[in-house]
Amino acid sequence: MATKKKTYKGKTPAAGSGYPSWSRARLAPVVLLLGRQEVFVRRALDSLKAQALASGAGDFGPPEVTEISAGEYVAGALAQYLSPSLFGGAPLVIARGLEDANAGLLDDLVTYVAGLRDGAEPQAHLILTHAGGVRGKKVLDLVKQLAAGGSAQGGRSAGDSAKAGSASSAKASGKDSSASKQPLAGIYSCDDLKKREDKEKFLASEAARLKRPIDPAAATALVDALGEELTELVSVADQLLETAGDLDKPLDEGAVKAYLRGRVETTGFDIADAAVTGNVGDALAKLRHARAVGVEPVAIVAAVGMKLRQLLQLAAPPPAPLVVGEGILAEVKPMPSWMANKIRPALRYWDDARLGAALQAVSKADEQVKGASRDPDYALEAMVLEICRRASAGRRQNAR
Numbered sequence: 430m431a432t433k434k435k436t437y438k439g440k441t442p443a444a445g446s447g448y449p450s451w452s453r454a455r456l457a458p459v460v461l462l463l464g465r466q467e468v469f470v471r472r473a474l475d476s477l478k479a480q481a482l483a484s485g486a487g488d489f490g491p492p493e494v495t496e497i498s499a500g501e502y503v504a505g506a507l508a509q510y511l512s513p514s515l516f517g518g519a520p521l522v523i524a525r526g527l528e529d530a531n532a533g534l535l536d537d538l539v540t541y542v543a544g545l546r547d548g549a550e551p552q553a554h555l556i557l558t559h560a561g562g563v564r565g566k567k568v569l570d571l572v573k574q575l576a577a578g579g580s581a582q583g584g585r586s587a588g589d590s591a592k593a594g595s596a597s598s599a600k601a602s603g604k605d606s607s608a609s610k611q612p613l614a615g616i617y618s619c620d621d622l623k624k625r626e627d628k629e630k631f632l633a634s635e636a637a638r639l640k641r642p643i644d645p646a647a648a649t650a651l652v653d654a655l656g657e658e659l660t661e662l663v664s665v666a667d668q669l670l671e672t673a674g675d676l677d678k679p680l681d682e683g684a685v686k687a688y689l690r691g692r693v694e695t696t697g698f699d700i701a702d703a704a705v706t707g708n709v710g711d712a713l714a715k716l717r718h719a720r721a722v723g724v725e726p727v728a729i730v731a732a733v734g735m736k737l738r739q740l741l742q743l744a745a746p747p748p749a750p751l752v753v754g755e756g757i758l759a760e761v762k763p764m765p766s767w768m769a770n771k772i773r774p775a776l777r778y779w780d781d782a783r784l785g786a787a788l789q790a791v792s793k794a795d796e797q798v799k800g801a802s803r804d805p806d807y808a809l810e811a812m813v814l815e816i817c818r819r820a821s822a823g824r825r826q827n828a829r
Contacts, residue, residue, distance in 0.1 A: 458551035464619030504533030575614035642679035697732025707820030778823030
């Protein structure tokens with residue numbers, strides 16, 4: 430029976446990856462950070478380094494820390510990096526970007542991790558990062574075996590082994606290592622946050638870390654403005670939490686908008702929100718501001734088109750089971766409740782004819798901004814004006 434090939438693309442724990450979050454990373458002889466979100470990878474690495482420096486110091490100094498460039502690694506060097514110092518405690522070796530690692534590094538990692546699986550004593554701490562893809566699959570499989578407890582010796586920390594130098598260290602300390610075997614590896618998820626509610630929850634956790642609350646409206650405004658790039662979102666949020674307004678009070682929406690200087694109103698989705706409610710002045714102002722700060726025409730058209738398709742999804746009945754069963758139409762995924770609640774008030778301004786005309790305007794603008802017109806800004810304004818005109822007509826009819 431054929432088995433599905435695993436690609437190790439990874440998911441957030443909430444989506445069912447089965448791995449703990451990066452925020453719970455604990456030092457082990459081997460630690461694997463799976464995911465492409467650089468913010469979380471850096472946070473996990475900082476925490477793991479601090480744990481290694483706190484627990485792995487020798488008699489005459491802290492453990493040596495070595496960072497390996499996965500694409501420029503020289504074959505055979507790993508054994509030297511992992512060799513314990515006589516005085517400095519268990520070394521810490523960090524190999525980042527296994528998804529781009531050369532063959533020499535992958536071969537050396539397989540040899541080392543397989544040795545741990547087969548009973549070799551851990552003499553160092555090894556941290557690996559992998560952003561996704563199939564490269565390095567053999568290393569990932571071996572680390573998964575270690576994380577599941579697949580070792581001949583059971584659990585012994587690299588720090589204990591490096592200090593003691595033999596199996597007698599457990600007995601000398603009065604602890605029976607067989608009584609509490611810990612896995613020799615830990616795997617933690619560092620994947621990106623896709624849902625806006627997850628991003629807002631993360632901002633709340635950042636506020637707790639910095640010991641200053643954040644109003645939900647302020648978190649929403651930050652996600653609206655910067656949510657597409659989590660690194661920038663976290664950077665700006667941390668700066669505002671530490672500097673903006675009265676530091677004895679929660680960070681509020683007013684402080685966010687004042688410091689962002691209108692950036693909250695520059696996304697294509699905000700232009701779409703104004704257009705589908707017929708607010709022509711607001712829609713055009715946001716369109717011109719978005720273009721002034723560099724938002725691309727194609728992105729604006731895509732955002733407006735998505736908003737109209739969402740309205741269409743709310744307005745239309747679900748496909749007939751027979752049609753879906755025959756595979757003629759793909760199954761429509763349910764819309765998240767927060768999104769539906771945000772869009773539904775505008776639905777009363779639209780009927781089938783108006784939605785059809787608005788989608789035609791979007792289709793025409795899409796063609797024009799991709800090369801059919803010499804003036805993409807004119808094409809964008811024409812699209813927004815047409816959508817506002819259709820929505821306004823719906824508002825007037827609805828008001829009767």
